[in-house]
Amino acid sequence: MRRIVRLARAGGPGLAVAGCLCVATLPSLAAAQEVIGINAAVRNLVQIRTGSAPARHAVLRQPVRLNDEVRTGPASQLQILFRDRSSFTVGANSRIRIDRFAYDAPRSVREFGGSVTRGAFRFISGRSFAMAPGSRSLRTPVATMGIRGTILEGVVGADAVRIAAAESAVGPDARSDPETATLILLRGPGPQAQGGVAAGAVEVAAGDKSFVLDQPLLALYVPGPGVPPIGPFRLSDAGILSVEQLVRPSPPAAARAAASEGPDQDRQAVRRSIPAWVAPLLAILAAGFVVLDDSDETPVSP
Amino acid sequence: MNCRKRYLWTILIASCLGSAPARAQQDETGELERLVSASAELEPGLAFARNQAASGDLLGALATLERVLIAYPNADDARLYHAALLCRLDDRGGARAELVELAGRPISDPGWSEVEAACGTLPRPGPSGGAR
Numbered sequence: 001m002r003r004i005v006r007l008a009r010a011g012g013p014g015l016a017v018a019g020c021l022c023v024a025t026l027p028s029l030a031a032a033q034e035v036i037g038i039n040a041a042v043r044n045l046v047q048i049r050t051g052s053a054p055a056r057h058a059v060l061r062q063p064v065r066l067n068d069e070v071r072t073g074p075a076s077q078l079q080i081l082f083r084d085r086s087s088f089t090v091g092a093n094s095r096i097r098i099d100r101f102a103y104d105a106p107r108s109v110r111e112f113g114g115s116v117t118r119g120a121f122r123f124i125s126g127r128s129f130a131m132a133p134g135s136r137s138l139r140t141p142v143a144t145m146g147i148r149g150t151i152l153e154g155v156v157g158a159d160a161v162r163i164a165a166a167e168s169a170v171g172p173d174a175r176s177d178p179e180t181a182t183l184i185l186l187r188g189p190g191p192q193a194q195g196g197v198a199a200g201a202v203e204v205a206a207g208d209k210s211f212v213l214d215q216p217l218l219a220l221y222v223p224g225p226g227v228p229p230i231g232p233f234r235l236s237d238a239g240i241l242s243v244e245q246l247v248r249p250s251p252p253a254a255a256r257a258a259a260s261e262g263p264d265q266d267r268q269a270v271r272r273s274i275p276a277w278v279a280p281l282l283a284i285l286a287a288g289f290v291v292l293d294d295s296d297e298t299p300v301s302p
Numbered sequence: 303m304n305c306r307k308r309y310l311w312t313i314l315i316a317s318c319l320g321s322a323p324a325r326a327q328q329d330e331t332g333e334l335e336r337l338v339s340a341s342a343e344l345e346p347g348l349a350f351a352r353n354q355a356a357s358g359d360l361l362g363a364l365a366t367l368e369r370v371l372i373a374y375p376n377a378d379d380a381r382l383y384h385a386a387l388l389c390r391l392d393d394r395g396g397a398r399a400e401l402v403e404l405a406g407r408p409i410s411d412p413g414w415s416e417v418e419a420a421c422g423t424l425p426r427p428g429p430s431g432g433a434r
Binding site: 194 | 330331334335337338339341342355358359360361362364365368369371372373375376378381388390391392393394395396398399400402403404407
């Protein structure tokens, strides 16, 4: 306060008012500093954790910050819309983190980096992002993808193994790690895209090899750490549909999910409504019954 | 203006200029909220995606439709338009996958015409689940 008074004396009231305004806006500016996007669509159970804070349920329009960790439950999806208009859709049972993001349109600064440790995702470049140079990459436990203005899909884990096993290029006998196996699929834009949209491509590095996916529906399967990647190959229509259904609900699957999840959600709601002290009390009572029961059944020696 | 006053004004102007990127971020997130609001409801969301595509932002339209379909998985018209957009982005395989999802559901003639205009000849999903 003394400083503001001193400012007023030294620079006049205008300077003091300007100083107050700057100081007043500092906290909100600091809070906005790490925001990289917002939750643009949320379906069912999606949790976001910032730093060491407890995970919170994702809410529509909620800011997403650098290094937030996203986890989705069964039949759940989240779309994050980033400041550069890129979007990242996370499918069911997934875990992702965006750990690098920079966007400054006037200075042509565009960077994006993240990791997917489990589940399915789709990345769609923003229009400005697609046309501008910059460093964008996504990592899975066994592959790193360099993104060149594109629509990219990926699956990590058991679903990747299942989808790849049905492809003739891979087959059911491939040795895969169900925790880390990664299926990467370029969806587009292709060279025949309309509206002047540039064709996309993905450079995939896995182990000591690198591959380029530069045609729509080209896929690469990385079965696990230290296992040679398989592909690129053209993913079948059935494979495309399987990936699609992981990233986004389809009409019949959505209906099934709603039918199967309702009771689960009800049970969770009931669980949440029971006070925490009830469980230990029930355990003590149950133990008492067991003791009593035991004493009743003590065999009587003849 | 004396020297000290000029010095203080310089500091203030510099600090305010320094906070310009943060203000730009706030503007950008405000714009994102506008985009999300525009796609929060089915019909306005579909109309918004059409406007984006008409202005040449096919990727933006695709992301908008994805939001709509996450919120409204049974929105067949949105799914049909999504298939048309995929064809315009040279992803005919993705469009075929969308049409498989529509098998057994009623498909409007205008919606199908839009798909054919973008994709060319494709088997139209029949009402009983197969192509017709």
